[in-house]
Amino acid sequence: MSAQPAAPPAAEPMTHREVLESLSGLLLVLFVAMISGTIVSVALPQIIGALNGSQSQYTWVVTASLLASTASTPIWGKLADLFNKKLLLQISIVIFMIGSLACGFAQNTGQVIAFRALQGLGMGALQILAQVIIAAMISPKERGRYNGYLGAVIAVATVGGPLLGGLIADVSWLGWRWCFFIAVPFTIAAFVLLAKTLHLPTVRRPDVSIDYWGATLIAVGVSVLLIWVTFVGDSFAWASWQTAAMAGGGVLLLAAATWVESRVREPIVPLHVIRRRTPALAIVASLSVGMAMFGGAVFLGQYFQIGRGYGPTSAGLLTIPMMLGVLVSSTISGRMVSASGRTKPYILTGLVVLLAGFAGLATIDHATPMVLVSAYMLAVGVGVGMSMQNLVLVIQNTVPLSEIGAASGAVTFFRSLGGTVGVSVLGAVLANRVATGIAEGLAKAGIPVHGTGAAAGGLNLAAMPEPVKAIVRAAYGDATGHIFLVSAAITAVGLVAAAFLKPARLRDSLDLPASPAEDQTPAAV
Incomplete structure (x- = not known):
C-alpha cells in the first residue's frame, strides 16, 4: 500500500473539549442507527400481523436490513480510509433517512423488506463510520473509556427502542408506521450537529482504488x-x-x-489483517457476540408477545434486564480497560457470562417464571456489554492508522454477519419448531388445520379463534428455548477463540510507530 501524505492537523491530538463536541454528534448518529433496529423488534408481530405476513417474512424484515448493513460495512470502512470521512457520514445519514421514510409508507411486507434493505445500507455506514472517526481522533488506550460511552449509547438505544416501539404500536393515533418515521428528526438533528462540530483533516490519495x-x-x-x-x-x-x-x-x-x-x-476485506492470529480470533468471537445482540433482541420480543401474551409496551419493558446489563457492563468495563490497558480478561469474562445466559434461555418455555427469564437476559446483556466493543478495540490496536477503517470494517462486518446468519438460522429453526408444535397441538385438539391460518406460520392472532390462539402461543413459547440452545453452542466457539487471544497492552499513540510484523503489539502482560 502506497504511503499517504501526512496532514499537519493530525499530528496533534484533539483537546478533550474538541473530542467531546464531535463525540456528541457521533453518538447521536450511532443512537439513530441502533434504535432503528430495536424500535421495530417489539412492534414486528403487529406490523407483520397488520400486513398479513408470515414467520419467514417476519425474519426477513430483520434480515434484509442486517444483510444490507453487513454487506456494505467493509465497503464503507474502506471508503473511510480513502475519502473524506465527514462527507461519507453525511451521505449515509441521508440514505438512512430516505430508507426510514420509505419503510413508514410501505403497503405490504414485500415493500417493508425492500425498504429495510435501503435503511440497512445507511445503518451499516453509520455504525462503522462512527467507530472509524472515533479511532481517528483518540488513541487505543484512551479509546477504551470512550468505547464505554459508545456501549452505553448502544444500550440506551436498545433499551429505549423496544419501549418506544411498544408505546408507538400501542397508541392508536400513531400506529406502527411511526416506528420508522420517528428516526427522521433524529437524523436531521445528527446531520446539523455533525456539520457544526466534526472537523477532521482530509487526506487525499491519488491512487484510490475500490474493490x-x-x-x-x-x-x-x-x-x-x-x-x-x-x-x-x-x-x-x-x-x-x-x-x-x-x-x-x-x-x-x-x-x-x-x-x-x-x-x-485495495481489498474490501484486508486479508493481510484478518490472517493474523489476534484479528482472526477476535473476528470468530465477534461472530458469536453478533448473534447474541441481534438474535436476543429480535426473538425475545416475539416470545413475550406471541408466546406469553404481553402487549408491545409490556414486551419492551420486559427486555430491560438485558439492556441494563449492556449499559452497566459496557460503561464499567470500558473505564477499566482504559485504566489497565488490557482487554482479554474482560472479553473472556463477558463471553463466559454470555454463555451462561444463553444456557439459561435455552431452558425457557411458555410457562417459565419471568424472574428466571429476566435473570438469564441480564446475563446475556452483561456478556455482550463486556465483549462487543473490546473485540473491536483488540483489532484496532494491531493496525496502523491508515488501515483503521478497513480493519474496523472487517470486524464489524463479521460481527454483523454473525447477527445476520444468526437471525436467519434461528428464524428457520423457530419456524420449523413452531410449525411442528402448532400441527401437533391442532391434531390433539381435533381442530382441522386448513382455514385456521396458523399452520402456515401466520402471525395475525387477532383473526384466530381462541382455541387456536392458545395453541399458537404455546407453540411459540415452547419453541423459543431451542433457538437459544443453538446460540449457546456458537457462543462456546467464540469463548474458545477468545481464550487463545494473545494478551497485549493497548498503545497510547494514535498510530503505530512503524509497520509491525504479524501480531507485533506493545509489551505483553
Missing part, C-alpha cells in the same frame, strides 16, 4: 446462503438440487471473493 468485484461477490454469496437457510427444510428438502445449487453456489461465490481479495490492490 467493486470483491464487494459484489461477498454481498451476493452471503445473500444466496441466507436465502437457502431461510427456505431449506420448508420449501425444499435438505438433500435436493435446490440445496446443492444454493449452498454450493454461495460457497463458490465466497471462494471467488476470497481469491479477488487476495489479488486486488
